[in-house]
Amino acid sequence: MFIFISGLSPKIEEKESDKEIYCFHCHNTKKWILRKETSWISLFFIPIFPLKPHYSANCPICGLNHIITREEFEAGLHL
Numbered sequence: 323m324f325i326f327i328s329g330l331s332p333k334i335e336e337k338e339s340d341k342e343i344y345c346f347h348c349h350n351t352k353k354w355i356l357r358k359e360t361s362w363i364s365l366f367f368i369p370i371f372p373l374k375p376h377y378s379a380n381c382p383i384c385g386l387n388h389i390i391t392r393e394e395f396e397a398g399l400h401l
């Protein structure tokens with residue numbers, strides 16, 4: 323009898339935005355954190371293949387989260 327242990331293991335990549343961005347929520351202007359989160363299908367705790375990544379930008383002060391595109395992430399988010 324085979325028992326498969328599978329699951330999702332997230333891999334997170336972070337970088338700072340090139341420019342400072344004004345946050346309308348906390349009214350601070352800071353470099354935001356750009357995050358790429360990829361979930362990997364894993365089998366026996368070994369990542370096998372990735373799912374579609376999600377990109378987001380986070381205000382470092384209040385943590386406000388914006389969904390961004392891959393192009394915005396790679397360009398350093400020029401809003």
Ligand SMILES: [Zn+2]
Pocket residue numbers: 345346347348349350381382383384385386
């Ligand atoms: Zn903020």
